Amino acid sequence: MSLVSAQALRDFVASAYAAVGVSGLEADTIAELQVKADLRGSEGHGVFRLPQYIRRIKAGAVNVKPRIRIERERAGTALVDGDNGMGHLVMKFAAEVAIAKAKVAGIGWAGAKMSNHAGPAALYAMMPLEAGMIGLYLAVGNANHLAPWGGLDMLLSTNPIAVAVPALDEPPIVLDMATTVAAYGKVKTAAQRGEQMPLGWMIDREGRPLTDPKRANEGLLLPLGGMEAGFKGYGLSLVFGLLAGTLNGAAMGRNVIDFNNDDTSVTNTGHAVVAIDPEAFGDAMQFRANVDALIRDIRGSKRLPGVERIWMPGEQSHLRYAEALRDGVMLSGPLAASLDKLADDLGIAKLRRA
Amino acid sequence: MSLVSAQALRDFVASAYAAVGVSGLEADTIAELQVKADLRGSEGHGVFRLPQYIRRIKAGAVNVKPRIRIERERAGTALVDGDNGMGHLVMKFAAEVAIAKAKVAGIGWAGAKMSNHAGPAALYAMMPLEAGMIGLYLAVGNANHLAPWGGLDMLLSTNPIAVAVPALDEPPIVLDMATTVAAYGKVKTAAQRGEQMPLGWMIDREGRPLTDPKRANEGLLLPLGGMEAGFKGYGLSLVFGLLAGTLNGAAMGRNVIDFNNDDTSVTNTGHAVVAIDPEAFGDAMQFRANVDALIRDIRGSKRLPGVERIWMPGEQSHLRYAEALRDGVMLSGPLAASLDKLADDLGIAKLRRA
Numbered sequence: 001m002s003l004v005s006a007q008a009l010r011d012f013v014a015s016a017y018a019a020v021g022v023s024g025l026e027a028d029t030i031a032e033l034q035v036k037a038d039l040r041g042s043e044g045h046g047v048f049r050l051p052q053y054i055r056r057i058k059a060g061a062v063n064v065k066p067r068i069r070i071e072r073e074r075a076g077t078a079l080v081d082g083d084n085g086m087g088h089l090v091m092k093f094a095a096e097v098a099i100a101k102a103k104v105a106g107i108g109w110a111g112a113k114m115s116n117h118a119g120p121a122a123l124y125a126m127m128p129l130e131a132g133m134i135g136l137y138l139a140v141g142n143a144n145h146l147a148p149w150g151g152l153d154m155l156l157s158t159n160p161i162a163v164a165v166p167a168l169d170e171p172p173i174v175l176d177m178a179t180t181v182a183a184y185g186k187v188k189t190a191a192q193r194g195e196q197m198p199l200g201w202m203i204d205r206e207g208r209p210l211t212d213p214k215r216a217n218e219g220l221l222l223p224l225g226g227m228e229a230g231f232k233g234y235g236l237s238l239v240f241g242l243l244a245g246t247l248n249g250a251a252m253g254r255n256v257i258d259f260n261n262d263d264t265s266v267t268n269t270g271h272a273v274v275a276i277d278p279e280a281f282g283d284a285m286q287f288r289a290n291v292d293a294l295i296r297d298i299r300g301s302k303r304l305p306g307v308e309r310i311w312m313p314g315e316q317s318h319l320r321y322a323e324a325l326r327d328g329v330m331l332s333g334p335l336a337a338s339l340d341k342l343a344d345d346l347g348i349a350k351l352r353r354a
Numbered sequence: 355m356s357l358v359s360a361q362a363l364r365d366f367v368a369s370a371y372a373a374v375g376v377s378g379l380e381a382d383t384i385a386e387l388q389v390k391a392d393l394r395g396s397e398g399h400g401v402f403r404l405p406q407y408i409r410r411i412k413a414g415a416v417n418v419k420p421r422i423r424i425e426r427e428r429a430g431t432a433l434v435d436g437d438n439g440m441g442h443l444v445m446k447f448a449a450e451v452a453i454a455k456a457k458v459a460g461i462g463w464a465g466a467k468m469s470n471h472a473g474p475a476a477l478y479a480m481m482p483l484e485a486g487m488i489g490l491y492l493a494v495g496n497a498n499h500l501a502p503w504g505g506l507d508m509l510l511s512t513n514p515i516a517v518a519v520p521a522l523d524e525p526p527i528v529l530d531m532a533t534t535v536a537a538y539g540k541v542k543t544a545a546q547r548g549e550q551m552p553l554g555w556m557i558d559r560e561g562r563p564l565t566d567p568k569r570a571n572e573g574l575l576l577p578l579g580g581m582e583a584g585f586k587g588y589g590l591s592l593v594f595g596l597l598a599g600t601l602n603g604a605a606m607g608r609n610v611i612d613f614n615n616d617d618t619s620v621t622n623t624g625h626a627v628v629a630i631d632p633e634a635f636g637d638a639m640q641f642r643a644n645v646d647a648l649i650r651d652i653r654g655s656k657r658l659p660g661v662e663r664i665w666m667p668g669e670q671s672h673l674r675y676a677e678a679l680r681d682g683v684m685l686s687g688p689l690a691a692s693l694d695k696l697a698d699d700l701g702i703a704k705l706r707r708a
Contacts, residue, residue, distance in 0.1 A: 076430030077460030077634040106431030109461045111635050134597070148664045153655035163593040173596065175589040181582060200582045207658050224586055225578055228535055228554045232578055235529040235667040238652075239517040242527065243488070246644050249636050253648045280431040281465050282603050290600050294607045298592075301507035304561055310502045313589040 002336040005328040008352040009035045009047060012339065016050060017086075019346040020057045021064040026089055033088045033123050039324040040317040042120040042176075044185025048192070048335055049119070051342050052260070053086070059263040062086060062116055068093045076105040079248060080112040084266055087118030091271055095127035095135070098275040102133055106280030111248035115269045117142045117259060121162030122176035122314065128164065128275035129172050132284060135164040136274040140245035140252055142259040142267055145184050145221040149234040152205055154220060155253050158183055159240040164314070166278070168288040170295045174314025179237040180221040187216045188260075192334050200226055217261075245270035328354045356690040359682040362706040363389045363401060366693065370404060371440075373700040374411045375418040380443055387442045387477050393678040394671040396474040396530075398539025402546070402689055403473070405696050406614070407440070413617040416440060416470055422447045430459040433602060434466040438620055441472030445625055449481035449489070452629040456487055460634030465602035469623040471496045471613060475516030476530035476668065482518065482629035483526050486638060489518040490628040494599035494606055496613040496621055499538050499575040503588040506559055508574060509607050512538050513594040518668070520632070522642040524649045528668025533591040534575040541570045542614075546688050554580055571615070599624035682708045 010031045017027035038046035056062050066085025070078050078097045082090030094110040101108025118124065121137045128135035141157025148155060158178035165173040178184075182201040190197050191213035202210040202219040210219040223233025245252030250270025257267045278284040299310055331339070336351070343350040364385045371381035392400035410416050420439025424432050432451045436444035448464040455462025472478065475491045482489035495511025502509060512532035519527040532538075536555040544551050545567035556564040556573040564573040577587025599606030604624025611621045632638040653664055685693070690705070697704040 072635065074460030074631075074634045075458065076455075076462075077630075079635045101430075104429065105459055106428030107461055107463045108430075109630065134601070148652045148655060150661035151652070151655045151657055151664050155652055155655055163597075165593065165596050173593065175593050177586045177589060181579070198582075224583060225535070226580060226582055228552075228580055229578060231667075232531045235531060238667065239519060239527065239529050242519050242645065242648075243517075243630075246648065247488070247630075247632060247635050247641060249640075252644075253651050276431075276463065276597075276601075277428075278601060280428045281426065281433045281601050286603075287601060290606075291596065294596075294600065297607050298502045298505070298509055301502060301505045301509055303505055307504035310505050313585075313592065 001333060002331045003328050003354040004331060004351055005354050006035055006039055006325055008354070009038065009329065012351040013047060013050060015348045016054055016342060016346055019348050020054055022086070023065070029092060030086055030088045033092070034119055036123060037119045038329050039321045040120070040122065041320040042122070042317070044183065044189045045120040047331070047339065048189070049117070051338050054342060054346070056259065056263050061264050061266060066090070070097060076101055076107050076109060078108070078110045080110055082112050082115035084114050084116065087116040087269060087271070090115040091118045091124045091273060092127070094271070095124050095273045095275070098273050099128050099131045099133060102128070102275035102277045103131070106277050108275045109272060111244070111270070111272045113248040113250040113268060113270055115250070115271055116267055117269060118271060120176055121160040122164065122174050122317070124271070124273045125162035125164040125176070126172070126174060127273070129166050131275070132166060132278070134166065134276040134278060137162040137271065138240045138244040139271040140241050140250060140256060140269060141184070142257070142269060143184060144256050144258065146180055146223055146234070146237055147220050149223065149231040152220070156234070156237045156241060157256060158221060159237045159244065161236070161240055165291060166288055167291040167295060168285070170292045171315060171318040173291065173295070173312050174317065176314065179224050179233050179240060181224060181226055182221065184221065187213045191216065193332060244272045248272070355687060356685045357682050357708040358685060358705060359708050360389055360393055360679055362708070363392065363683065366705040367401060367404060369702045370408055370696060370700055373702050374408055376440070377419070383446060384440055384442045387446070388473055390477060391473045392683050393675045394474070394476065395674040396476070396539070396671070398537065398543045399474040401685070401693065402543065403471070405692050408696060408700070410613065410617050415618050415620060420444070424451060430455055430461050430463060432462070432464045434464055436466050436469035438468050438470065441470040441623060441625070444469040445472045445478045445627060446481070448625070449478050449627045449629070452627050453482050453485045453487060456482070456629035456631045457485070460631050462629045463626060465598070465624070465626045467602040467604040467622060467624055469604070469625055470621055471623060472625060474530055475514040476518065476528050476671070478625070478627045479516035479518040479530070480526070480528060481627070483520050485629070486520055486632070488520065488630040488632060491516040491625065492594045492598040493625040494595050494604060494610060494623060495538065496611070496623060497538060498610050498612065500534055500577055500588070500591055501574050503577065503585040506574070510588070510591045510595065511610060512575060513591045513598065515590070515594055519645060520642055521645040521649060522639070524646045525669060525672040527645065527649070527666050528671065530668065533578050533587050533594060535578060535580055536575065538575065541567045545570065547686060598626045602626070
């Protein structure tokens with residue numbers, strides 16, 4: 001394991017993007033967001049993805065000089081054309097559009113097409129928090145690992161949802177979840193760590209449990225609800241995909257490119273980010289105080305035997321973020337080695353260890 | 355079992371509301387929506403609830419002459435004050451507001467407070483379909499049967515989501531799901547039919563499986579994801595409740611009234627209905643054709659052994675609705691008896707059997 005500081009990680013990531021032609025300002029923006037994923041504990045969506053992102057840029061599948069723009073808009077909505085830029089840039093742009101619209105219209109819903117993988121959903125749902133707003137984020141995942149309920153063909157992805165709700169003195173509530181039992185990023189992390197997956201994450205194409213993450217490409221993720229109520233997870237994946245993908249003219253269903261096994265095709269990734277101004281519904285400070293009261297009721301409520309603490313969605317990530325900013329983050333040996341190799345390939349300085 | 359026609363059921367329900375002081379037009383509106391629940395197969399949310407609704411009206415807990423109005427609005431949002439009217443009336447009003455706003459702003463999000471239980475979520479998510487729009491609906495459930503993840507205190511409800519997406523030649527996709535493994539209405543239906551519940555729907559307060567629906571008030575519903583990933587269902591219930599309840603100044607958490615065991619308290623039920631105009635994001639007809647293509651890809655895809663057909667969310671309800679309109683619906687013996695008793699109590703004609 002290697003300990004690295006947040007700043008060292010940001011510098012390294014930004015230098016990698018700069019080395020493949022991304023402008024300095026945009027490289028910094030991407031680095032800030034990707035490292036935030038690691039700091040919050042979303043390892044499967046952070047710097048771990050860097051070699052893959054760089055590989056796809058070098059293969060010409062991602063535009064390093066995108067002209068991101070609003071293609072169509074109304075008072076409460078916008079369709080953003082990402083011009084095949086890095087998803088982080090496209091969705092930061094979209095979130096800013098959504099927030100600006102919500103300031104006037106009460107709500108702003110910005111859909112994006114011609115985007116790319118953007119990392120953890122929470123990053124974009126949290127952007128409206130800085131304006132005192134509620135944020136929502138939906139996306140079409142960048143590889144289909146999920147079959148329709150009762151089916152075998154992988155026509156759906158883990159299409160995630162994130163919802164961020166501001167509180168007053170408490171940390172915001174930040175739900176970030178894939179519509180499968182486990183996100184595919186967790187499968188990849190388990191594979192890299194040489195760990196087995198729990199029962200219930202995946203099945204093989206005969207419907208049998210699959211626990212070896214190295215065999216993940218032979219299997220299907222189970223939708224949220226598992227064998228008992230997986231038709232609900234299937235339904236959520238489908239409708240979030242329709243809202244984030246089909247509605248925006250982005251890829252969905254069989255048009256989704258498996259970006260884990262294809263470095264050259266344009267993904268036309270679709271996402272949506274929504275900002276809601278609480279002041280449009282009542283007194284915003286009263287709302288935030290009511291969120292605090294709810295959090296405290298839940299945290300202070302009776303626990304099942306053996307449970308030490310009841311957590312709010314996002315609360316552990318919030319604490320991890322503060323710790324990691326202060327103490328740095330631990331990278332696994334294989335991950336650190338892959339970043340060193342990337343540095344050699346790109347001719348940039350290796351990541352500084354703390 | 356008794357077979358009744360849709361029209362006989364509507365007439366009976368409307369006459370029951372008229373008998374307790376609801377105006378004729380509003381009684382017809384409520385009856386139309388409540389019977390639609392039965393026709394679509396949502397028995398737990400249809401005429402089955404009529405005796406309870408009437409009991410609460412007679413106890414003074416629901417206002418039969420509400421002045422439903424917009425309290426606050428912006429271009430894309432509205433807060434509707436339901437004036438403690440029947441939820442069906444409040445949410446039909448809110449859906450109309452959302453649709454009107456979406457026609458101009460691209461999106462309309464109407465939140466409601468001081469409302470009441472409104473039946474199945476799908477009814478309101480489907481209203482924007484008639485204007486060619488996508489509909490979303492969220493609500494705070496009217497009884498807390500769910501504990502926070504790791505907790506024992508029932509501070510959360512089954513807070514449902516519904517999403518309706520128009521297609522072109524195919525029926526619309528209509529997802530309607532509680533954020534628990536099973537909706538509480540299904541528990542009530544099982545109890546009335548004298549059936550046991552499957553393992554995994556509920557646990558008792560020691561964490562043991564609970565399968566007798568007559569003991570439901572001793573137990574907790576399991577959040578979607580069950581023992582494996584129930585923190586996700588907990589998170590969804592929480593954030594949908596924040597959006598449908600807390601944001602609108604409606605009940606959430608410990609302020610939720612258990613309307614199954616309390617006939618007299620005002621519930622201050624919160625909901626939200628959202629309309630999205632596909633034309634704000636691109637060509638609406640192309641969008642609908644793309645939805646058709648996705649439906650056909652999914653329906654025609656390979657199936658697991660033993661699976662006869664892959665269903666879209668809402669497709670079975672759509673077929674049931676057409677059949678029930680033509681053939682009528684079957685009511686269980688206990689349900690028919692409870693409606694006959696209600697007729698006697700109210701001094702109205704009994705429900706006509708087909």
